[in-house]
Amino acid sequence: MWVKKEVADLINKHGTNEPVELCDILGILLISWDMHEDMNGIYKYLRRNKLIYYNNRLPEHRVRFVIAHELAHAILHPNSNAAYLRNTSWTMLSKAEKQAHEFATYLLIHGINRSDYETKKNLLRAIGIPMEMERFI
Numbered sequence: 001m002w003v004k005k006e007v008a009d010l011i012n013k014h015g016t017n018e019p020v021e022l023c024d025i026l027g028i029l030l031i032s033w034d035m036h037e038d039m040n041g042i043y044k045y046l047r048r049n050k051l052i053y054y055n056n057r058l059p060e061h062r063v064r065f066v067i068a069h070e071l072a073h074a075i076l077h078p079n080s081n082a083a084y085l086r087n088t089s090w091t092m093l094s095k096a097e098k099q100a101h102e103f104a105t106y107l108l109i110h111g112i113n114r115s116d117y118e119t120k121k122n123l124l125r126a127i128g129i130p131m132e133m134e135r136f137i
Ligand SMILES: [Zn+2]
Pocket: 069, 070, 073, 082, 083, 084, 096, 097, 100
C-alpha cells in the first residue's frame, strides 16, 4: 500500500505521470544504451547522481514501462543499483524488484478509466504494461 501512496504523492507533487518527464524534473539522467538483449534497463547511483540506462534495442512500446520501473528504484531505493532482466520468473524477483514493478504499474495506469477496457489484459496491453503486472490492478 505504501508504494501506491508514493506514486500518488509523486504525481500530485509534479503534476505528471510521464516517466520521462519525471526523470527530467527530478534530475535523473536517462541514457539509451546498447545492452545485451536479456537486459531491459539498469538503475545506478553514482557519486550522488541517479542514472537510468535502458536498452536501445527495446521495442518502442516497452520503453515507457522500463523507464517507469527504473524510476521506481530511483525513488524507492535511491542508493542501490539494480538491473531489470527480461524473462525472470516472478518467484525469483527480489522484494525491491517487485516493488519497482508495482510502482511502475500504478504510475502508468494513473488517470486511466478502467471501464474503457473490457478486461485487465486489454488495459495492460493498451498502456504497454507487461501482463505479469495484472496482479497489481
Ligand atoms: Zn528493477
